[in-house]
Amino acid sequence: MASKLRRATAMIHRPRVRSEFGETSDALFLTASFSYASGEEAEPGFAEPGGRYCYTRVGNPTVHALEDRWALLQGTEAAISTASGMAAVQAVLMASLKAGDRLVASQPLFGSCFWLCTDLLPRYGVQVDLVHAGDLDGFARALARPANLVLLETPANPTLDLVDIRAVADLAHAAGAKLVVDDALASPICQRAAEHGADIVVTSATKHADGQGRVLGGLIACDRATRDELLHPFIKHTGPVLSPFNAWVLLKSLETLELRVLRMAESAARIATFLNGRLAPGSVRYPGLPDDPHHDVALRQMLNGGTLLAFRTGGGKEGAFAMLRRLQVIEITNNLGDTRTIVTHPGTTTHGRLSREERVRIGIHDDLVRLSVGLEDADDLIEDLDQALG
Ligand SMILES: Cc1ncc(COP(=O)(O)O)c(C=O)c1O
Known part of the structure; x- marks a missing residue:
C-alpha cells in the first residue's frame, strides 16, 4: 500500500x-x-x-x-x-x-x-x-x-x-x-x-x-x-x-511542498510572460517560456518552468538598483523558494566574488536580477514589477 x-x-x-x-x-x-x-x-x-x-x-x-x-x-x-x-x-x-x-x-x-x-x-x-x-x-x-x-x-x-x-x-x-x-x-x-x-x-x-x-x-x-x-x-x-x-x-x-511549488511555478510563468512582453527582446530567462534558449531541455526534464526567473532591467547596475528601490511588495533578499517573492541582484551579492569580466561572460550582467516567485496573488506581483520598471 x-x-x-x-x-x-x-x-x-x-x-x-x-x-x-x-x-x-x-x-x-x-x-x-x-x-x-x-x-x-x-x-x-x-x-x-x-x-x-x-x-x-x-x-x-x-x-x-x-x-x-x-x-x-x-x-x-x-x-x-x-x-x-x-x-x-x-x-x-x-x-x-x-x-x-x-x-x-x-x-x-x-x-x-x-x-x-x-x-x-x-x-x-x-x-x-x-x-x-x-x-x-x-x-x-x-x-x-x-x-x-x-x-x-x-x-x-x-x-x-x-x-x-x-x-x-x-x-x-x-x-x-x-x-x-x-x-x-x-x-x-x-x-x-x-x-x-x-x-x-x-x-x-x-x-x-x-x-x-x-x-x-x-x-x-x-x-x-x-x-x-x-x-x-x-x-x-x-x-x-x-x-x-x-x-x-x-x-x-x-506536507505542503507540492501545493506551494506548483502555485509558485504557475505565478512565475505568468510573470515571465508579462515581463517578456514588457522588456527588450531576450531580456527574460525562464525555462518555461517557449522562446527561452533552454526550453527544449526544460520540456525533457522539468515538470514546468520552475519558480524562478531572471531578467535584465536595462540601464546597467543603476537601472537594476532603481527598479529595486521602487518595489513595494517584492522584498530584496538573497534567499529563494520562500512564500514571499524575493528579488536579488546577483552581481553585487551572491556572485559578487567573480570578476565583472567573468560574470558577464557567463550571463550575470550588471542589470540582471533574479526573481523567486512566492505565493502572493500574481496580479499584485505583476503590478509591482510594472510600476518599478518605470
Ligand atoms: C544552487 C545552490 N546550491 C546550494 C546552495 C546553498 O544552500 P544553503 O544556503 O542552504 O547552504 C544555494 C543557496 O542559495 C544554491 O542556490
Missing part, C-alpha cells in the same frame, strides 16, 4: 515518527544523546550499522523520518541530511574526491559552490574543469578524458540556464564519473534528477523544502551504499548534521 500512495499523500502519511503517546504531528526528538539501562544495552548502539540510537550526530529518529520522506520524494533508495545546503555540497565533494582526482562542473554555479570548486578543492589536489551549462559539446570534450565526479547545477543560479541531465549523465558514466545534480532551484517537485541519470542529488532544504524562510538544511538523495559507505561516515565524523528541530520543521513543510 505504502509504495502505491501518490506523492501528495505520501508526503503527509509516510514515513511517520510517532512516540508511545500517539501524537498526530511527527514526534520531535530534540536530544543530543540517548540513555541506556545498562552497559549491555549501550554496546549495540555503537556497533554499526543499525544499532540503537546513541547520539544525534550519528542518528536521530526525527532526522531519519525526514531523510526517508525525502528519498521517497526524490525516488531514490536513500537520503541523508546536513546542516545546510552548502554542508551537503561540501560533504558530497569532499567524501567523493581525493588528491589527483578530476571534477567537471557546470557554470554558472551558486557563489559558494563556485568557491568550493575553484578555491577549496584545488588546495587538496583536485583538478577542476568548468563547462558552461548550455555547452553540451564542451561537456563531451571535457568528458572525453577520465573524470571522477561531475557536478551540475540545473537550473543554474542565477541565470536559469539548464544542463541536459540525461546527456551529461551518459557522458559522465562513460568517463568513469558519478553524476551529482544540485537541484536547489528546481526542488524535486519540478525536477527529479535521479530519473534522468543523476547518481546523487543535493538540495538546499533552506529553499523550497522549508519554503518559509525559517531554517537552514541540506538533503542528499542517493543509493543506499553511497549513503552508508560514503556519506554517513563523512557526515557523522565531521559533524555538519541537521538539527532534529530543523528536521521537524522540514517534515511539516514537506
